[in-house]
Amino acid sequence: MDSKSCKTGKMAPRTYKLSYLPFKGRAESVRIAFFVAGIEFEDERIPLTEFGERKKDLPLGQLPVLTIDGSIVITQQVAILEYVGAQGGLVPTDHLIKAYNDEIINLLEDLTYRTSATIQMPEEKKKEARAILNNHTIPKYAKALDGILATHDKKHAVRAQLSTSDILINRVVEQLESGMLDGISKDILKPYAHIQRVQKAFLENEKIKQYFAKVAK
Numbered sequence: 005m006d007s008k009s010c011k012t013g014k015m016a017p018r019t020y021k022l023s024y025l026p027f028k029g030r031a032e033s034v035r036i037a038f039f040v041a042g043i044e045f046e047d048e049r050i051p052l053t054e055f056g057e058r059k060k061d062l063p064l065g066q067l068p069v070l071t072i073d074g075s076i077v078i079t080q081q082v083a084i085l086e087y088v089g090a091q092g093g094l095v096p097t098d099h100l101i102k103a104y105n106d107e108i109i110n111l112l113e114d115l116t117y118r119t120s121a122t123i124q125m126p127e128e129k130k131k132e133a134r135a136i137l138n139n140h141t142i143p144k145y146a147k148a149l150d151g152i153l154a155t156h157d158k159k160h161a162v163r164a165q166l167s168t169s170d171i172l173i174n175r176v177v178e179q180l181e182s183g184m185l186d187g188i189s190k191d192i193l194k195p196y197a198h199i200q201r202v203q204k205a206f207l208e209n210e211k212i213k214q215y216f217a218k219v220a221k
């Protein structure tokens with residue numbers, strides 16, 4: 005576990021505050037990683053009505069932000085996820101397996117960037133953009149991801165145990181299958197057997213079951 009030394013020479017645990025909005029979005033992956041790692045953190049959920057005011061104090065005016073020991077600030081979901089995940093054994097230490105993990109994470113980030121870009125669009129433009137996503141972009145990325153997972157052919161995305169890429173696959177599958185994105189079929193990922201297999205293995209993991217049981221309360 006990451007830790008700091010204090011004047012006594014003893015190692016003291018760090019304190020963490022994860023700041024985000026009152027929904028899953030780009031923070032849920034980190035919340036899951038904290039749970040799997042068994043690390044306590046403050047889960048700050050900023051009401052949307054206060055976000056405008058808080059933006060000016062945020063690097064890039066964006067969330068999520070992780071504050072460590074009250075003063076160290078890290079932005080960007082993936083950087084935060086990798087930092088927390090590394091402390092919970094969720095980041096492969098073998099360089100090649102880590103590259104496989106990063107490959108999937110970057111692929112999913114590219115896809116998420118494209119879907120997120122449509123959320124604030126005016127209705128007509130959104131309809132056109134969502135049709136392109138539904139008919140071309142998402143199938144293209146899903147096919148690529150499915151092929152990568154087939155090649156690895158492991159219980160989880162890149163190895164026998166969970167990694168940060170499994171968490172992000174779950175986030176994307178959950179978002180696309182929620183039906184929340186108008187114009188995108190909630191069955192869009194159903195034809196991809198390896199994505200479905202990895203998602204199923206994720207949901208059957210004991211720690212993940214405990215997490216979902218906890219958040220459902």
Ligand SMILES: N[C@@H](CCC(=O)N[C@@H](CS)C(=O)NCC(=O)O)C(=O)O
Pocket residue numbers: 029030065066067068079080081082
């Ligand atoms: N690349 C950043 C993107 C962060 C981002 O776009 N966050 C959204 C909320 S999900 C936000 O703060 N948007 C406000 C804005 O960009 O003005 C990350 O992965 O953390």
